[in-house]
Every structure is written in structure tokens, then in C-alpha cells.
Amino acid sequence: MKNLSAIILAAGKGTRMKSSLPKVLHRVSGLPMLAYPVNVLKGLKAGNVVVVVGHGADEVRRAFGTTGVGFVLQKEQLGTGHAVMCAMKGLKSVRGDVLILSGDVPLLTAQTVKGLLKLHRAGGKKRPALSLVTTIVDDPKGYGRVVRDEHGAVVRIVEEKDCSVLQKGINEVNAGVYLAEAGFLRSNIAKLGNRNAQGEYYLPDLVELAVGSGRKVKALTHLDANEVMGINNRVELAKANRLLRLRKAEDLMLSGVTIVDPETAYIDSTVKVGADTTIYPGVHITGDTVIGQGCVVEEGVRINGSVIGDSTTIKSHSIVEDSVLGKEVVVGPFARLRPGNSISEGVRIGNFVEVKKTSIGKGSKANHLSYLGDSVIGSGVNIGAGTITCNYDGFSKHTTVIEDGAFIGSDSQLVAPVTVGRGAYVGSGTTVTKDVPPGSLVITRTGEKVIAGWAARKRKKKGKK
Numbered sequence: 531m532k533n534l535s536a537i538i539l540a541a542g543k544g545t546r547m548k549s550s551l552p553k554v555l556h557r558v559s560g561l562p563m564l565a566y567p568v569n570v571l572k573g574l575k576a577g578n579v580v581v582v583v584g585h586g587a588d589e590v591r592r593a594f595g596t597t598g599v600g601f602v603l604q605k606e607q608l609g610t611g612h613a614v615m616c617a618m619k620g621l622k623s624v625r626g627d628v629l630i631l632s633g634d635v636p637l638l639t640a641q642t643v644k645g646l647l648k649l650h651r652a653g654g655k656k657r658p659a660l661s662l663v664t665t666i667v668d669d670p671k672g673y674g675r676v677v678r679d680e681h682g683a684v685v686r687i688v689e690e691k692d693c694s695v696l697q698k699g700i701n702e703v704n705a706g707v708y709l710a711e712a713g714f715l716r717s718n719i720a721k722l723g724n725r726n727a728q729g730e731y732y733l734p735d736l737v738e739l740a741v742g743s744g745r746k747v748k749a750l751t752h753l754d755a756n757e758v759m760g761i762n763n764r765v766e767l768a769k770a771n772r773l774l775r776l777r778k779a780e781d782l783m784l785s786g787v788t789i790v791d792p793e794t795a796y797i798d799s800t801v802k803v804g805a806d807t808t809i810y811p812g813v814h815i816t817g818d819t820v821i822g823q824g825c826v827v828e829e830g831v832r833i834n835g836s837v838i839g840d841s842t843t844i845k846s847h848s849i850v851e852d853s854v855l856g857k858e859v860v861v862g863p864f865a866r867l868r869p870g871n872s873i874s875e876g877v878r879i880g881n882f883v884e885v886k887k888t889s890i891g892k893g894s895k896a897n898h899l900s901y902l903g904d905s906v907i908g909s910g911v912n913i914g915a916g917t918i919t920c921n922y923d924g925f926s927k928h929t930t931v932i933e934d935g936a937f938i939g940s941d942s943q944l945v946a947p948v949t950v951g952r953g954a955y956v957g958s959g960t961t962v963t964k965d966v967p968p969g970s971l972v973i974t975r976t977g978e979k980v981i982a983g984w985a986a987r988k989r990k991k992k993g994k995k
């Protein structure tokens with residue numbers, strides 16, 4: 531957007547979080563809180579974006595170093611007004627308007643910011659020096675109260691700790707979202723004082739400065755207080771998580787995904803899901819997961835950082851981490867896919883099967899009770915119940931190769947490094963330690979012996995019938 535720069539305030543310690551992690555790095559719906567205002571500004575194509583960092587500056591810089599934003603250090607956190615004084619050093623020559631957002635207001639949408647811009651930029655030459663977002667809340671505790679004059683014009687913001695008893699009763703609060711004319715901001719920011727209950731430079735005091743110098747201040751009163759809620763403690767963090775979760779579920783449902791119980795579908799804002807996929811209750815789908823169309827994700831499933839092809843079913847209580855699954859795969863119930871798997875079309879992975887760093891070719895099956903680790907498995911392979919790849923010799927990990935069409939009988943161990951050739955058979959209960967040539971049978975069972983009448987004789991000896 532033309533003539534628009536932005537500042538995001540993110541230097542505060544977040545004392546009320548009681549955490550060693552900087553507040554803005556606490557995650558909301560899978561992303562650090564600060565990612566939300568950063569993404570809003572990306573969507574608006576704001577020119578210069580400066581993030582004010584202070585507490586945990588290095589950590590915040592590391593987390594957002596590649597997002598295209600600039601950083602300004604606020605060495606001492608002397609208040610939101612002081613933070614903007616620091617930021618303006620990085621925005622010396624900007625023209626137009628400066629949007630100021632808080633790093634701890636993650637539910638704010640681009641739509642609201644656009645509304646504020648529209649209000650602020652209407653009216654030609656009589657434009658306001660400053661516009662801000664306010665909202666009405668039942669419990670205004672902790673927020674700055676909006677004081678209006680007898681004509682309804684905003685004249686001042688009073689912080690909770692500076693409020694008179696009467697002012698404490700005001701339900702209209704400052705949301706911490708401002709739009710200021712760059713020239714006004716530059717020439718007035720240094721005029722802020724800190725003679726208040728907290729000894730801080732308050733950014734909202736700009737309102738009084740503007741009004742005092744005969745400039746206009748406009749307020750956009752947002753009807754949904756939830757959208758502009760600030761997160762100061764972990765109770766509010768949980769509330770924001772819930773609201774964003776519901777927002778995400780709603781977006782997905784409107785795009786064609788069936789979510790049986792949106793309240794218990796924990797789907798991060800980073801996740802993509804195709805149409806006609808059905809998601810059952812109690813699932814956690816996180817990270818950069820992409821789920822195709824027509825899939826089924828049953829109850830209790832956890833999927834992280836994975837790509838799931840179309841028409842694939844993940845049955846109840848399965849875990850899929852950092853893996854790529856093709857289309858029409860069936861996993862679970864109670865299966866565990868640890869990181870690093872590549873599972874092709876039509877594969878079946880059944881109950882109590884653990885798979886790690888393994889590739890499995892088209893149509894292969896491991897239906898029950900197996901461990902497949904560090905393996906390269908071809909297509910059309912049948913892995914019998916209880917098969918174990920012994921990938922670890924106590925020192926290092928080794929690879930098991932099972933070529934196309936091989937059949938692994940139940941309860942076999944494949945001691946890696948080892949290869950079972952194309953179309954070979956491994957008899958049930960075999961411990962394979964040497965490569966099996968294609969098309970052959972390997973079997974390590976001792977011969978089976980049947981002793982007729984043995985049981986009856988035994989019972990007689992023990993005096994039992």
C-alpha cells in the first residue's frame with residue numbers, strides 16, 4: 531500500500547506471562563504471536579516495517595530474521611511511547627502514514643486495519659493527525675480507557691493505573707492499534723512525558739497531544755472485542771488460541787472441509803486441508819501440514835509437518851510426523867509414523883506398526899505389529915505381523931532393503947544391513963542376517979517335531995486326568 535509504513539511493538543518483557551520466553555514468541559495456533567501482525571502487514575504490502583525489539587531481542591530477531599521486516603533495538607523498556615521514539619529513528623524519511631501495531635494482539639485482521647485506514651484517510655485536508663481502534667468490553671481491567679468529550683470526540687486515553695474511580699468505569703478501551711500521520715508523529719513523539727503512575731512514556735498520550743494542538747483524532751470502534759484482545763498472561767493466551775482455532779475451523783469448513791466438532795479440532799493456522807476431507811474430534815494437526823482432498827482423519831490423530839495425499843485415511847489414534855504420504859494410503863488405527871518416511875500410493879500401515887526413516891513403494895502392506903526403521907521397501911511387498919527391522923547394532927544404524935514383491939513371513943527379524951531380493955520369501959519366524967537372493971526362500975526355523983500321545987503320558991505321570 532502506498533505511503534504506509536509500520537511499527538510493531540515487541541520489546542516488552544511480558545512480565546505477566548511469567549516466562550523466560552519473550553512474550554511475542556509464545557505460540558498461538560502454531561505461530562509465534564508476532565507472526566500475526568507481521569502477516570497482516572505483508573497482506574497490506576506496507577512499505578517499511580520496523581519491529582521494536584528489546585527483551586529477548588536476539589531470539590526475536592532470529593525467529594523473524596527472514597520475514598523481510600527491519601528491527602530497531604529499544605535497550606530499556608521505558609514504555610510504548612519510548613518504543614515508538616526508538617522506531618522513528620529507523621523511519622526518519624518516511625512520508626504518508628505510520629501504522630502502529632502491538633506484537634501481542636494476534637487476532638487483529640487486515641480487514642480492521644483497512645477500516646482504520648479508510649477512516650483516517652477520508653476527509654481530504656482535514657484529515658486527523660491520529661486515528662486509533664477502540665472497543666467496548668464488559669471488563670475493561672488492564673486496558674487504557676477512552677475518554678470522550680461532550681460531543682463524543684476522543685480527547686484522551688487513561689491507563690488503568692492512572693484512572694480515577696469514575697474513569698475505571700469506562701467500558702470503551704484502547705485496542706493498541708494506531709495510525710498516525712508521519713509528520714505529526716515525528717514532531718510530537720519526543721514531547722511525550724513519563725509523569726504517570728508507571729513512570730513510563732505512554733504512546734496513547736499522543737491523543738492528548740494531538741487534541742491539545744488543535745488536531746483531530748478519530749476512533750474506529752470495533753464491535754468484536756475478541757479481535758482486538760491483547761495477550762498479557764496465559765489465560766488470555768489460551769483464549770486467543772481457542773478463538774483462532776475456531777476461526778481456522780470456520781475457514782476450512784467454508785472451503786469444503788467437514789469438521790465434526792470444531793471445538794476439539796486443533797488445527798494450526800499454518801495447515802492446509804483439501805475439500806471433502808472429514809476431520810473427526812480430538813485431532814491435532816500442526817506445523818506445515820498439507821492434507822489432500824477426500825481424506826479422513828479419525829479421532830485422536832496427531833499429524834505434524836506432513837503431506838498427505840488425496841483420499842488417504844488416517845485411522846484413530848495414529849501419529850504421523852514429518853512424513854510424506856501418497857494418495858489412497860490407509861494408516862492405523864494406533865500406528866506411529868516417526869519422522870522421515872515416504873509412503874507411496876495405496877500402502878496399508880495397520881495397527882501397532884511403527885515406521886521411521888523408511889520409504890515404502892506402491893501398494894505394499896504392513897498390517898500388524900511391526901517396526902520398520904531405516905528401510906527401503908519396494909512396491910507390492912507384504913510385511914507379516916511382528917516383523918522387525920533390527921536397524922541398530924548398539925553403535926550405528928543400518929539400512930534394510932526389501933525389493934519389489936518380496937514376502938516377509940510373520941515374526942521375522944531382518945538384521946541390517948541386509949537386502950531381501952525381488953520376489954523372495956522369508957519364512958515365518960526367520961532371522962535374516964545375510965542377503966536373500968531374488969526369488970529364493972529363506973527360513974531359519976528348526977525342524978518341527980510331533981510326538982504322538984505325549985500330552986496324555988505327561989498328565990498320567992503327574993497324576994492328572
Ligand code: UD1
Nearest residue numbers: 539540541542607608609610613633673674704705706760
Ligand atoms: C497497552 C496500552 C493500553 C491498551 C492496551 C491494548 C500503553 C501505555 N497502553 O497497554 O492503552 O489498552 O495496550 O492491548 O501503550 N512494548 C515495547 N516497549 C515498551 C513497552 C511495551 O515494545 O517499553 C510493547 C510490548 O512488547 C507489547 C506492546 O508494546 O507488544 C504493548 O505493551 P503492554 O505492556 O502489553 O501494554 P498494555 O499494558 O497492554
Ligand code: CA
Nearest residue numbers: 634760761762
Ligand atoms: Ca498488552
